[in-house]
Amino acid sequence: MEEQLNKQFKPLNKIAIPKLQKLKKIGYDVNAKDKIYAFLFLGPSLLILSIFVFYPMLRTLYLSFFLTNTLGKPTVFVGFNNYVNLLTSSTYLNSLKATITYVIAVSMLTLVLGILLAQAASKKIAGINFFRTIFSGTMGVSVSVAAIFWLFIFNPSVGLLDQVTTFLHLPTINWLTQPGWAMLAVIISTVWMNLGFTFLIFFGALQSVPKFLYEAAEIEGASKSYQFFHITFPMISPTIFFISIITLIESFKSFGLIDLMTAGGPDNATNLMVYRIYQDAFLSGNYGSASTQSVILAIIISLFTLMQFKLLEKKVTY
Amino acid sequence: MLNNMKKSKKDLLLQYTGLTILAVIILIPFLIGFWTSFLPTEEISKGILWSNHISLNNYITAFTQTPIIRYLFNSFIISFLTMIAQILFCSTSAYAFVFLKFKGRDLLFYAFLATMMLPFEAEVIPNFATVRSLNLLNHYSVMIIPFLASAFGTFMLRQAFLQIPGELKEASDIEGLSHWKFYAKIVLPYSRISLYTLAAYSFLTSWNQYLWPMLTTFSDNFRPVQDGLRQLQSQESFNNWGMIQASAAIVVIPTLIVLFFGQHFFKNGLNEGALK
Numbered sequence: 001m002e003e004q005l006n007k008q009f010k011p012l013n014k015i016a017i018p019k020l021q022k023l024k025k026i027g028y029d030v031n032a033k034d035k036i037y038a039f040l041f042l043g044p045s046l047l048i049l050s051i052f053v054f055y056p057m058l059r060t061l062y063l064s065f066f067l068t069n070t071l072g073k074p075t076v077f078v079g080f081n082n083y084v085n086l087l088t089s090s091t092y093l094n095s096l097k098a099t100i101t102y103v104i105a106v107s108m109l110t111l112v113l114g115i116l117l118a119q120a121a122s123k124k125i126a127g128i129n130f131f132r133t134i135f136s137g138t139m140g141v142s143v144s145v146a147a148i149f150w151l152f153i154f155n156p157s158v159g160l161l162d163q164v165t166t167f168l169h170l171p172t173i174n175w176l177t178q179p180g181w182a183m184l185a186v187i188i189s190t191v192w193m194n195l196g197f198t199f200l201i202f203f204g205a206l207q208s209v210p211k212f213l214y215e216a217a218e219i220e221g222a223s224k225s226y227q228f229f230h231i232t233f234p235m236i237s238p239t240i241f242f243i244s245i246i247t248l249i250e251s252f253k254s255f256g257l258i259d260l261m262t263a264g265g266p267d268n269a270t271n272l273m274v275y276r277i278y279q280d281a282f283l284s285g286n287y288g289s290a291s292t293q294s295v296i297l298a299i300i301i302s303l304f305t306l307m308q309f310k311l312l313e314k315k316v317t318y
Numbered sequence: 319m320l321n322n323m324k325k326s327k328k329d330l331l332l333q334y335t336g337l338t339i340l341a342v343i344i345l346i347p348f349l350i351g352f353w354t355s356f357l358p359t360e361e362i363s364k365g366i367l368w369s370n371h372i373s374l375n376n377y378i379t380a381f382t383q384t385p386i387i388r389y390l391f392n393s394f395i396i397s398f399l400t401m402i403a404q405i406l407f408c409s410t411s412a413y414a415f416v417f418l419k420f421k422g423r424d425l426l427f428y429a430f431l432a433t434m435m436l437p438f439e440a441e442v443i444p445n446f447a448t449v450r451s452l453n454l455l456n457h458y459s460v461m462i463i464p465f466l467a468s469a470f471g472t473f474m475l476r477q478a479f480l481q482i483p484g485e486l487k488e489a490s491d492i493e494g495l496s497h498w499k500f501y502a503k504i505v506l507p508y509s510r511i512s513l514y515t516l517a518a519y520s521f522l523t524s525w526n527q528y529l530w531p532m533l534t535t536f537s538d539n540f541r542p543v544q545d546g547l548r549q550l551q552s553q554e555s556f557n558n559w560g561m562i563q564a565s566a567a568i569v570v571i572p573t574l575i576v577l578f579f580g581q582h583f584f585k586n587g588l589n590e591g592a593l594k
Contacts, residue, residue: 037497038420041410045467046426048407052464053433056444063443072447117344120337125330133578134341137348140573142526144547148566149347151551152354152559158365160350192347253439256528260548274439274529281443282533294440302435309431 060298063291070285082292091268092276092293099272102187103251109191110247111240114198119228121199122206132203139196143256150189151176151261179269182262186270189257194250198243205239206232238311245308249301273297348570355563362559376564385538386565389546390572396461396542397524403462404520405513408471413501415472416479417487427476433469439529446533460534461542465524471516478512479505525573543569 064082066074086092117135121128138146153160154175162172175185209232217227233240255274258264264271264279271279273293281290354362356372380386414420415427438445445464454460482505490500506513531545541549550565 033497034418035420038414038418038423041414041418041497041501042426045407045411045472048464048467049430049433049469051448052445053436053441053469054429056441056448057433057436059444060441072443117340120333120340123333123337125333128337131337131341134344136577137344137574140577141570142544142573143528144544144551145566145570146347148547148551148562149351152563153347153350158363158367158559160346160367163365163367192344195344249437253437255439256544259528259532260551277439277442278529282446287443291443294443298436298440301437301440305435 057298060291060294063288064295066288068285068287072281072285072287074288078288082289083296086289086292086296094268095271095273095276098183098268098270099252102183102190102254102270102272103248105187106190106194106251107244107247109187110194110198111244113191113195114202114243115236115240117195117199118202118206119232121203135199135203136196138193139200141193141196143193144260146189146193147257147260150185150192154185154261176262177266179267182266182270186257186261189261190251190254193257194247198247201239201243202236205236209235241311242308245304245311249304249308252297252301252304351563352567354559355567357560359558359560363557376560377568379558379561380564380568384550384561384565385541386543386546386550386568388538389541389543390569392458392540392546393525393542393544396458397521399458399462400465400524401517401521403466404468404471405517407467408475408516409506409509409513410501411467411472412475412479413497413505415476416482417497417500417505430469430472434473442529442533449534455534456536456540458540461524461527461531461540464530465520468520471520474516475509475512478509482508 063072063074065077065079066082067076067078069075121132121135141149152158156162156172156174156177161175165172173181175181213231213235214227217231222230253274254272255278258270258272258275259278262270264275274297277290277293277297280286280293350367354367355376356374357367357369358371358373358375361369361371411430415423415430449455449460449464454463486504486508487500490504495503525542526544527542528544528548531542532548535541535545538546538549547565547569551562
């Protein structure tokens with residue numbers, strides 16, 4: 001398409017470029033109106049971002065140094081007290097620990113299963129498109145639909161897993177009311193939701209690995225697993241990095257599945273960072289501490305996003 | 319020779335078996351959900367999942383006794399308007415960053431980039447106070463206005479606009495094309511793939527919003543579908559599994575159809591957007 005457009009506009013260039021050079025020589029300012037346009041073109045975005053991104057960022061930081069009343073108005077300046085209190089509170093550290101467990105497990109499983117699906121779907125056999133469509137299917141699933149599907153599967157009295165364990169004469173597992181199992185249930189549901197998108201991205205990456213590399217390896221008699229670790233893996237490593245960071249960031253922000261499936265329970269076992277912020281701010285009216293937690297969350301996510309930018313930069317240069 | 323053929327046949331069988339196992343694992347939640355949506359709730363709650371009392375009753379209940387259609391309509395309005403606004407405002411601001419020369423441009427661009435690092439989730443507390451004081455609570459506008467512009471969209475389109483050959487701009491300057499005309503007649507058509515990608519991305523992001531609408535809408539007239547499902551599920555009907563599954567199916571089927579037909583296009587767009 002780009003070629004076509006270039007062709008379409010080329011004749012214009014032939015006349016225009018010499019003309020422009022002449023104009024520049026006689027000192028014609030082609031950028032005179034830029035300032036007005038800049039104001040018109042950037043104004044709306046700037047206004048929206050100022051009100052809903054720049055201001056709240058500073059406000060959150062400000063609130064994190066205060067105690068607040070139930071309306072969210074700052075009352076007493078407490079310096080770093082909110083931070084110290086949080087980082088020495090065992091419930092907050094537990095929430096942090098739960099979040100890290102969840103984030104790492106979700107990212108690892110998403111990565112491994114995503115690559116596995118993409119690798120399986122790369123086979124050139126009849127009907128493969130059918131499988132590709134299925135593998136990308138969970139991309140169309142929103143958080144509340146996923147939660148309903150999985151809540152039913154994990155339901156201790158009527159759910160599918162219960163029927164399976166009963167059939168196998170295994171003890172019933174109360175998936176969503178026992179701490180460890182609840183965490184596992186939330187992890188499984190999240191990974192399932194992530195798979196569609198991850199599969200599509202990895203599938204695209206695998207397609208772009210030059211075929212001759214595999215052909216050469218085949219001739220040399222290299223095994224499939226050798227080919228995977230010495231050709232596929234290095235060739236798609238930028239994509240692996242990209243997906244890890246995206247998944248890490250998204251998992252740190254998890255809220256919907258937690259709210260629908262466990263509401264942070266049982267016994268705060270799945271009370272992840274964002275859910276805790278929501279509880280402290282909007283259910284307990286503890287805006288100061290919730291703001292402090294928001295700042296900590298923002299710092300963690302910023303670090304990962306910075307890494308992502310670095311990766312993008314690298315991709316652009318080579 | 320014969321041996322080889324036998325081996326490849328066995329190989330093929332193995333591959334199909336593997337693919338089928340993976341497909342079934344991915345599909346199980348869908349299949350269970352869809353299947354139970356046709357069963358009477360009384361049987362589901364007794365744990366009878368292999369029943370032959372199949373009917374559309376749950377769908378009829380969902381359509382007639384819950385506001386599910388209204389929820390879908392609300393979500394559509396909100397996502398559609400957000401998408402249009404983001405395409406317009408992200409493309410104009412990306413244009414400014416690429417084709418306009420003005421003081422402080424780079425500084426401003428870095429400020430835009432910096433906001434991409436901050437999760438919306440970490441800013442809900444002041445944002446909630448803002449929309450409350452602007453009297454926007456419980457209305458479509460509260461779910462649209464904060465997302466009219468996006469730093470991510472601006473960044474993505476900027477990357478696309480940077481690929482437009484510089485000669486085109488110079489040529490259009492000579493022909494006396496105003497910035498507005500150059501933007502509308504050349505830049506937008508030239509970058510249409512990226513615009514489609516942004517459209518799909520912004521629509522889906524808005525459609526999947528959960529936390530923000532949950533905090534800011536309290537009535538079924540404006541509630542989008544994600545929070546609508548939450549509402550159905552947490553209300554008196556908590557144990558009405560058949561109806562809940564039918565509602566989930568009503569919500570997910572349109573997206574699956576769009577995904578099915580748009581898959582090829584969407585795949586290319588995603589790869590371009592994500593890995594450029």
